[in-house]
Amino acid sequence: MKFERKDILGLKDYSRDEINFILDTAESLKEISTRKIKKVPTLRGKTVISLFYEPSTRTRTSFEIAAKRLSADAVNITASASSVVKGETLIDTARNLESMNPDIIIMRHSAAGAPHILARLLKHQSIINAGDGAHEHPTQSLLDMMTIREKRGKIDGLRVALIGDIAHSRVARSNIYGLTIMGAEVALCGPAMMMPREIDKMGVTVHNRMEEAIRDADIIMMLRIQLERQKNNMFPSVREYAKLYCLTPDRVKMAKKNVLVMHPGPINRGVEIDPQIADGPYSVILEQVTNGVALRMALLYLLAGGK
Numbered sequence: 001m002k003f004e005r006k007d008i009l010g011l012k013d014y015s016r017d018e019i020n021f022i023l024d025t026a027e028s029l030k031e032i033s034t035r036k037i038k039k040v041p042t043l044r045g046k047t048v049i050s051l052f053y054e055p056s057t058r059t060r061t062s063f064e065i066a067a068k069r070l071s072a073d074a075v076n077i078t079a080s081a082s083s084v085v086k087g088e089t090l091i092d093t094a095r096n097l098e099s100m101n102p103d104i105i106i107m108r109h110s111a112a113g114a115p116h117i118l119a120r121l122l123k124h125q126s127i128i129n130a131g132d133g134a135h136e137h138p139t140q141s142l143l144d145m146m147t148i149r150e151k152r153g154k155i156d157g158l159r160v161a162l163i164g165d166i167a168h169s170r171v172a173r174s175n176i177y178g179l180t181i182m183g184a185e186v187a188l189c190g191p192a193m194m195m196p197r198e199i200d201k202m203g204v205t206v207h208n209r210m211e212e213a214i215r216d217a218d219i220i221m222m223l224r225i226q227l228e229r230q231k232n233n234m235f236p237s238v239r240e241y242a243k244l245y246c247l248t249p250d251r252v253k254m255a256k257k258n259v260l261v262m263h264p265g266p267i268n269r270g271v272e273i274d275p276q277i278a279d280g281p282y283s284v285i286l287e288q289v290t291n292g293v294a295l296r297m298a299l300l301y302l303l304a305g306g307k
């Protein structure tokens with residue numbers, strides 16, 4: 001199979017074969033990070049720019065590590081330390097970066113659709129969406145699916161519960177698209193005010209009580225409350241939210257015995273997840289982070305023309 005896409009913007013229109021191809025590529029590259037010398041020459045001479053208008057620990061660092069392990073030249077731009085603070089527009093920033101002839105630009109922005117603008121504007125650069133507002137975070141979903149497939153051998157037919165702030169979560173949206181394409185049964189639960197309006201059309205089930213969503217689940221994905229994206233207070237207090245939606249040792253017993261507990265990070269300990277669960281035997285949270293490097297190596301490799 002040949003990877004035909006110029007950009008990676010969102011998972012909505014991906015096929016199962018395309019997702020499996022990306023995950024297969026990531027699996028084959030994972031071993032590089034365990035070597036004594038964690039570097040291969042595959043992307044020597046390629047330039048990768050990270051352009052982040054929002055904070056990040058995992059996504060930005062793992063893309064930088066991924067680029068460096070493939071021998072690309074990696075450059076990081078933080079908007080708050082760039083000419084953006086002097087009033088430069090997104091389009092002017094993009095045009096100036098284009099003039100330096102990079103190969104791939106990885107972008108995070110608070111506005112949904114911002115990476116799509118760049119992808120249309122720049123004809124010779126690949127754009128990767130590292131999170132655009134509450135819209136999509138495709139690379140997070142791909143690394144989540146890589147982790148599920150690695151642990152369970154498949155995604156098709158598994159019951160995955162997504163719990164929390166669904167409406168404001170770009171991770172939830174990308175995972176709803178990705179997991180349903182891959183044949184998983186997706187069950188959602190969160191406060192009514194945190195459910196997207198178009199949820200009925202997304203091929204998922206919505207549950208009023210967390211216990212119903214996680215019953216017999218193979219996977220529980222917990223989501224962070226996105227306080228930075230909420231216009232009004234959507235629940236009376238954090239304590240009340242935790243009472244209804246925190247993944248506790250008692251609640252986890254309702255899922256399958258070998259359930260995997262996942263979280264994209266950063267986690268709010270004691271709010272959406274009890275520390276005993278976050279650090280306990282069901283948790284694969286840090287394995288998700290490890291897979292993030294391999295998955296992002298795969299995306300850089302495929303966009304740069306790797307087969």
Ligand code: CP
Nearest residue numbers: 056057058059264265
């Ligand atoms: N999961 C995730 O996107 O984490 P960061 O915000 O730290 O990149």
